[in-house]
Amino acid sequence: MSLESNRTLGGVGAILLAIPFLNLIGIILVLIAMKGMAEYYNDDDIFKNALYGFIFGIVGVVALVVVIFMAIVGLAVVSPVVTPFAGLGLLIIAFVCMYIFSLIAAIFYKNSLNILSEKSGEHMFDTAGLILLIGAIIPLIGEVLKFIAWILVAVGFFGIKTSTQMPAPTPAVSTSEEKKFCQHCGAQLQVNAAFCQKCGKKIG
Ligand SMILES: [Zn+2]
Structure with missing residues:
Protein backbone atom coordinates (compact mmCIF):
# COMPACT_ATOMS: atom_id res chain seq x y z
CA MET A 1 0.00 0.00 0.00
CA THR A 164 1.96 13.36 -4.13
CA GLN A 165 0.84 16.18 -1.86
CA MET A 166 3.94 18.24 -2.23
CA PRO A 167 3.47 21.23 -4.52
CA ALA A 168 4.42 20.26 -8.02
CA PRO A 169 7.47 22.20 -9.18
CA THR A 170 6.47 24.86 -11.70
CA PRO A 171 7.03 23.10 -15.01
CA ALA A 172 9.95 24.45 -16.98
CA VAL A 173 8.75 26.43 -19.96
CA SER A 174 8.69 24.01 -22.81
CA THR A 175 11.17 24.73 -25.58
CA SER A 176 8.46 25.32 -28.18
CA GLU A 177 6.99 28.16 -26.09
CA GLU A 178 10.29 29.51 -24.85
CA LYS A 179 10.11 33.23 -24.34
CA LYS A 180 12.83 35.47 -25.70
CA PHE A 181 13.69 38.95 -24.59
CA CYS A 182 15.50 41.65 -26.44
CA GLN A 183 19.06 41.98 -25.18
CA HIS A 184 18.96 45.74 -25.80
CA CYS A 185 15.65 46.93 -24.28
CA GLY A 186 14.37 43.83 -22.53
CA ALA A 187 11.05 43.73 -24.37
CA GLN A 188 9.50 40.32 -24.93
CA LEU A 189 10.07 39.10 -28.45
CA GLN A 190 7.99 37.00 -30.76
CA VAL A 191 9.30 33.53 -31.38
CA ASN A 192 11.73 33.55 -34.31
CA ALA A 193 11.66 37.35 -34.55
CA ALA A 194 14.71 38.75 -36.27
CA PHE A 195 14.25 42.29 -35.02
CA CYS A 196 12.88 43.70 -31.77
CA GLN A 197 9.36 45.06 -32.19
CA LYS A 198 9.97 47.73 -29.58
CA CYS A 199 13.43 49.11 -30.23
CA GLY A 200 13.93 47.72 -33.74
CA LYS A 201 17.41 46.38 -33.07
CA LYS A 202 18.60 43.14 -34.58
CA ILE A 203 18.32 40.07 -32.42
CA GLY A 204 21.63 38.36 -31.82
ZN1 LIG B 1 14.60 45.85 -28.13
Missing part, protein backbone atom coordinates in the same frame (compact mmCIF):
# COMPACT_ATOMS: atom_id res chain seq x y z
CA SER A 2 1.13 3.53 -0.66
CA LEU A 3 2.07 5.96 2.08
CA GLU A 4 -1.07 7.89 1.29
CA SER A 5 -3.34 4.84 1.78
CA ASN A 6 -1.66 4.03 5.09
CA ARG A 7 -1.95 7.63 6.17
CA THR A 8 -5.71 7.64 5.48
CA LEU A 9 -6.14 4.21 7.08
CA GLY A 10 -4.27 5.32 10.20
CA GLY A 11 -6.18 8.57 10.42
CA VAL A 12 -9.60 6.94 10.08
CA GLY A 13 -8.55 4.13 12.43
CA ALA A 14 -7.40 6.57 15.10
CA ILE A 15 -10.73 8.45 14.92
CA LEU A 16 -12.64 5.16 15.29
CA LEU A 17 -10.35 4.26 18.18
CA ALA A 18 -11.57 7.30 20.05
CA ILE A 19 -15.21 6.16 19.69
CA PRO A 20 -16.47 3.53 22.16
CA PHE A 21 -17.52 0.19 20.56
CA LEU A 22 -15.81 1.12 17.31
CA ASN A 23 -12.38 1.13 18.91
CA LEU A 24 -11.62 -2.50 18.08
CA ILE A 25 -12.12 -1.79 14.37
CA GLY A 26 -10.09 1.39 14.87
CA ILE A 27 -7.10 -0.31 16.44
CA ILE A 28 -6.99 -2.94 13.69
CA LEU A 29 -6.91 -0.19 11.03
CA VAL A 30 -4.22 1.64 12.98
CA LEU A 31 -2.18 -1.57 13.25
CA ILE A 32 -2.39 -2.12 9.48
CA ALA A 33 -1.33 1.50 8.96
CA MET A 34 1.54 1.08 11.41
CA LYS A 35 2.66 -2.01 9.49
CA GLY A 36 2.69 0.08 6.33
CA MET A 37 4.52 2.92 8.07
CA ALA A 38 7.11 0.46 9.41
CA GLU A 39 7.73 -0.73 5.86
CA TYR A 40 7.77 2.77 4.39
CA TYR A 41 10.19 4.17 6.98
CA ASN A 42 12.06 0.88 7.15
CA ASP A 43 11.73 0.58 10.93
CA ASP A 44 10.00 -2.54 12.24
CA ASP A 45 9.81 -1.13 15.76
CA ILE A 46 6.97 1.19 14.69
CA PHE A 47 4.77 -1.86 14.07
CA LYS A 48 6.14 -4.13 16.83
CA ASN A 49 5.50 -1.59 19.59
CA ALA A 50 2.00 -0.89 18.30
CA LEU A 51 1.32 -4.65 18.16
CA TYR A 52 2.54 -5.20 21.74
CA GLY A 53 0.39 -2.28 22.83
CA PHE A 54 -2.61 -3.89 21.14
CA ILE A 55 -1.92 -7.30 22.74
CA PHE A 56 -1.57 -5.87 26.25
CA GLY A 57 -4.71 -3.79 25.76
CA ILE A 58 -6.69 -6.84 24.62
CA VAL A 59 -5.35 -9.04 27.45
CA GLY A 60 -6.46 -6.42 29.97
CA VAL A 61 -9.98 -6.24 28.56
CA VAL A 62 -10.26 -10.04 28.26
CA ALA A 63 -9.12 -10.44 31.87
CA LEU A 64 -11.81 -8.02 33.00
CA VAL A 65 -14.53 -9.76 30.97
CA VAL A 66 -13.49 -13.22 32.24
CA VAL A 67 -13.48 -12.10 35.87
CA ILE A 68 -16.88 -10.38 35.56
CA PHE A 69 -18.24 -13.53 33.93
CA MET A 70 -16.77 -15.69 36.72
CA ALA A 71 -18.25 -13.36 39.34
CA ILE A 72 -21.72 -13.57 37.75
CA VAL A 73 -21.56 -17.36 37.40
CA GLY A 74 -20.18 -17.67 40.93
CA LEU A 75 -22.95 -15.49 42.26
CA ALA A 76 -25.56 -17.70 40.66
CA VAL A 77 -24.05 -21.06 41.62
CA VAL A 78 -22.38 -20.69 44.99
CA SER A 79 -23.90 -19.45 48.23
CA PRO A 80 -25.35 -15.97 47.74
CA VAL A 81 -24.05 -14.88 51.15
CA VAL A 82 -20.32 -15.33 50.47
CA THR A 83 -20.13 -14.56 46.77
CA PRO A 84 -20.99 -10.84 46.75
CA PHE A 85 -17.80 -10.20 48.73
CA ALA A 86 -15.76 -12.67 46.70
CA GLY A 87 -17.24 -11.15 43.56
CA LEU A 88 -16.32 -7.66 44.63
CA GLY A 89 -12.76 -8.79 45.45
CA LEU A 90 -12.43 -10.41 42.05
CA LEU A 91 -13.78 -7.32 40.36
CA ILE A 92 -11.24 -5.09 42.12
CA ILE A 93 -8.43 -7.46 41.12
CA ALA A 94 -9.74 -7.44 37.55
CA PHE A 95 -9.78 -3.64 37.40
CA VAL A 96 -6.27 -3.46 38.85
CA CYS A 97 -5.10 -5.99 36.23
CA MET A 98 -6.77 -4.03 33.47
CA TYR A 99 -5.21 -0.80 34.75
CA ILE A 100 -1.72 -2.33 34.72
CA PHE A 101 -2.21 -3.90 31.28
CA SER A 102 -3.57 -0.70 29.76
CA LEU A 103 -0.61 1.17 31.26
CA ILE A 104 1.84 -1.26 29.63
CA ALA A 105 -0.17 -0.97 26.41
CA ALA A 106 0.13 2.84 26.52
CA ILE A 107 3.92 2.61 27.00
CA PHE A 108 4.20 0.46 23.87
CA TYR A 109 1.88 2.73 21.88
CA LYS A 110 3.94 5.72 23.01
CA ASN A 111 7.16 4.03 21.81
CA SER A 112 5.58 3.32 18.45
CA LEU A 113 4.30 6.90 18.14
CA ASN A 114 7.68 8.36 19.14
CA ILE A 115 9.49 6.42 16.43
CA LEU A 116 6.83 7.34 13.89
CA SER A 117 7.14 10.99 14.91
CA GLU A 118 10.89 10.90 14.43
CA LYS A 119 10.68 9.14 11.06
CA SER A 120 7.80 11.12 9.59
CA GLY A 121 8.74 14.49 11.09
CA GLU A 122 5.12 14.80 12.26
CA HIS A 123 5.55 15.76 15.91
CA MET A 124 1.85 15.49 16.71
CA PHE A 125 2.57 11.77 17.30
CA ASP A 126 4.95 12.67 20.17
CA THR A 127 2.30 14.81 21.82
CA ALA A 128 -0.35 12.12 21.32
CA GLY A 129 1.90 9.43 22.83
CA LEU A 130 2.56 11.52 25.91
CA ILE A 131 -1.13 12.34 26.44
CA LEU A 132 -2.00 8.66 25.92
CA LEU A 133 0.45 7.63 28.66
CA ILE A 134 -0.81 10.29 31.08
CA GLY A 135 -4.35 9.13 30.28
CA ALA A 136 -3.39 5.56 31.15
CA ILE A 137 -1.83 6.66 34.45
CA ILE A 138 -4.90 8.60 35.64
CA PRO A 139 -7.85 6.22 36.16
CA LEU A 140 -11.30 7.19 34.82
CA ILE A 141 -10.56 10.85 33.94
CA GLY A 142 -7.68 9.49 31.89
CA GLU A 143 -10.23 8.06 29.43
CA VAL A 144 -10.88 11.63 28.26
CA LEU A 145 -7.15 12.13 27.72
CA LYS A 146 -6.95 8.84 25.80
CA PHE A 147 -9.78 10.08 23.59
CA ILE A 148 -7.89 13.32 22.91
CA ALA A 149 -4.67 11.37 22.30
CA TRP A 150 -6.23 9.20 19.57
CA ILE A 151 -7.74 12.25 17.90
CA LEU A 152 -4.24 13.76 17.88
CA VAL A 153 -2.91 10.53 16.37
CA ALA A 154 -5.48 10.99 13.59
CA VAL A 155 -4.32 14.60 13.14
CA GLY A 156 -0.74 13.29 12.99
CA PHE A 157 -1.58 10.69 10.35
CA PHE A 158 -3.38 13.21 8.16
CA GLY A 159 -0.47 15.61 8.64
CA ILE A 160 2.12 13.24 7.18
CA LYS A 161 3.53 14.72 4.02
CA THR A 162 3.25 12.42 1.07
CA SER A 163 5.16 13.04 -2.11
